[in-house]
Amino acid sequence: MSDSGLTPATGQRMLVLVPAFNEEGAIARVVESIRREVPGVPVIVVDDCSIDTTIQEARGAGAHVLCLPHHLGLGGCVQTGYKLAFELGYEYVIRVDGDGQHDPRDIPRILAALRSSGCEMAIGSRFVEESSDHTSISRSLGIHLFRAVLRPILGKPVHDPTSGFVGVNRRALAVFSKSFPLEYPEIETLVVLQRKAFTFVEVPCRFHPRTTGRSSITPLKSIYYIVHVLLGVLINVLKYEGGARRGVRGK
Amino acid sequence: MVLIVLVLSSVRRAHIRVEYSVSWLLASVALLVLSLNPGLIERAAYAFGITYAPVALLLIAGAAFLLVFFRISVIISKLKDDNIALAQRLAIVEYHQRNTQ
Numbered sequence: 001m002s003d004s005g006l007t008p009a010t011g012q013r014m015l016v017l018v019p020a021f022n023e024e025g026a027i028a029r030v031v032e033s034i035r036r037e038v039p040g041v042p043v044i045v046v047d048d049c050s051i052d053t054t055i056q057e058a059r060g061a062g063a064h065v066l067c068l069p070h071h072l073g074l075g076g077c078v079q080t081g082y083k084l085a086f087e088l089g090y091e092y093v094i095r096v097d098g099d100g101q102h103d104p105r106d107i108p109r110i111l112a113a114l115r116s117s118g119c120e121m122a123i124g125s126r127f128v129e130e131s132s133d134h135t136s137i138s139r140s141l142g143i144h145l146f147r148a149v150l151r152p153i154l155g156k157p158v159h160d161p162t163s164g165f166v167g168v169n170r171r172a173l174a175v176f177s178k179s180f181p182l183e184y185p186e187i188e189t190l191v192v193l194q195r196k197a198f199t200f201v202e203v204p205c206r207f208h209p210r211t212t213g214r215s216s217i218t219p220l221k222s223i224y225y226i227v228h229v230l231l232g233v234l235i236n237v238l239k240y241e242g243g244a245r246r247g248v249r250g251k
Numbered sequence: 252m253v254l255i256v257l258v259l260s261s262v263r264r265a266h267i268r269v270e271y272s273v274s275w276l277l278a279s280v281a282l283l284v285l286s287l288n289p290g291l292i293e294r295a296a297y298a299f300g301i302t303y304a305p306v307a308l309l310l311i312a313g314a315a316f317l318l319v320f321f322r323i324s325v326i327i328s329k330l331k332d333d334n335i336a337l338a339q340r341l342a343i344v345e346y347h348q349r350n351t352q
Binding site for chain 2: 044064066067068069070072076079080082084087162182
């Protein structure tokens with residue numbers, strides 16, 4: 001592999017991945033706050049073919065930028081970052097959304113949880129310790145539905161299945177760089193983890209309301225979202241890998 | 252007949268690849284044969300328990316087109332997966348290239 005400027009330095013094993021699509025209003029602030037909270041950790045923004053100045057803003061703030069040639073959607077965007085991180089040999093990747101909803105001060109907690117638990121994924125959750133005021137009614141209803149659906153599948157409760165504030169280790173990177181849900185990946189990812197007998201841990205984190213841009217999930221898309229995700233979960237359950245599931249479950 | 256001519260013409264002009272024209276050609280030839288042989292349709296209708304034979308022709312045509320459409324969905328899904336993988340690889344290669352210059 002050539003030296004890309006992102007090759008992990010000695011002792012540097014973590015990468016922060018920021019998927020972004022038309023986030024010119026928030027991306028510089030997000031990158032700057034990440035670099036302030038975890039100095040020395042490389043930040044890569046994967047730009048999903050934005051039509052605004054997201055790329056320039058991200059570069060100006062000191063991020064490495066990976067530019068997709070056309071719009072792939074969130075899952076394809078995140079997977080591209082995972083592929084690059086895996087190829088470059090990173091041990092841990094923390095995903096932080098580019099809209100400013102995730103608080104970079106929680107990155108060290110997610111990394112610590114990954115390291116100490118041995119789990120393949122750590123999910124930054126807004127509901128582990130308390131309810132959040134920043135969640136819309138429709139999203140809250142969706143979260144309750146998905147909690148109920150996932151509970152028997154995962155064999156343990158998951159408080160915030162739609163959270164995109166996640167950290168993964170190299171074992172998960174190896175899987176996700178080959179296979180990753182391409183639309184609305186958060187919930188399906190949990191089922192993929194379960195199929196592989198991987199485990200996850202939830203970490204209480206702070207979430208902020210979106211200040212710029214628009215959510216990718218509009219009210220009109222909500223029904224499609226629910227049907228799509230439920231179908232994705234069902235398909236992943238049908239892919240059940242009996243042998244793999246005998247591994248350690250929920251920590 | 253019109254469909255057969257359209258498919259063959261499209262293949263000749265390279266508007267459709269030969270391998271993807273096969274489904275359409277098979278479906279259109281099957282419909283042509285059934286249309287030209289009322290006895291076949293009546294036997295098919297009898298086999299399906301349909302009293303009015305032309306309805307059997309419509310059902311068979313509908314089923315044939317559904318199969319073709321499903322095959323097209325499978326092909327599109329494969330193309331989309333390939334396209335995503337290519338776009339991701341291109342982005343990563345361009346990233347490395349930009350950073351080694």
